[in-house]
Amino acid sequence: MSERPGELRVYDSPADVARALAELFVRTGTESIVARGTFTVALAGGSTPKAAYALLGAEYADALDWGNVDIFFGDERCVPPDDDLSNYKTADDAFLSHIDIPSENVHRMHGEMDPADAAAEYRRDVIEVLGPDPRFDLIMLGMGPDGHTASLFPGTDPTTDDDALVRAVYSSSQQQWRITLTPKVINNARCVVFATEGAAKRAMLKRVREGTYDPVQTPAQIVAPHDGALIWLVDSAAVTNES
Ligand code: 6PG
Secondary structure, three states: OOOOOOEEEEEOOHHHHHHHHHHHHHHHHHHHHHHHOOEEEEEOOOOOOHHHHHHHOOOOOOOOOHHHEEEEEOEEEOOOOOOOOOHHHHHHHHOHHHOOOOHHHEOOOOOOOOHHHHHHHHHHHHHHHHOOOOOOOEEEEOOOOOOOEOOEOOOOOOOOOHHHOEEEEEEOOOOEEEEEEOHHHHOOOOEEEEEEOOHHHHHHHHHHHHOOOOOOOOHHHHOOOOOOEEEEEEEHHHOOOOO
């Protein structure tokens, strides 16, 4: 099978993946601010990025001029911001509450709102900062063992209402409403980075990168920046039988 797009970088451990992700964040941010005076980034949800967020909130807390950084989210669970399920809470606890960033530079998806209203509000926020054809400097993603990414889940065409830029979606597998950036936004980014770890994701990672192209059943395959880099940061457990 032909390889899907994207550069695969394999690391010995989850800790090495976390450091690589934090360093990629800082490097991309530095380059973006030098080139354009600003760094726009969408954070990934889930648990994999937690260790990288902890590094960004500690060792790298002074690595960027946060006043030039706008932090968004790739997706959010429709829960209040103080709920342990909240992607915002995960990032705030480990990272955002430890850096000197103006509150207006952190763009939270309002998971406590009606999902459709929250998606429409976020669309306005994204357009206000990045314009009507939003091009993020960096979008961070994770991948579920079922091949979902952000809140693009198997079984629905991930490009549906792509022009909405931000979508409210009910996930039957997660039994919850979610808010997510659409593939159109993700694929317009200058750089998209997946962080994926563990033997449980090995088969899906291989299917996404080498299997038949079927983004309805394997939404992570829809990620293919048309004018940007795609990088996979993975640990050895996610790619070999040696764990
Ligand atoms: C979410 C994420 C989701 C996540 C994957 C991987 O809100 O859950 O956006 O796409 O990245 O499910 O999650 P883990 O990193 O916890 O395995």
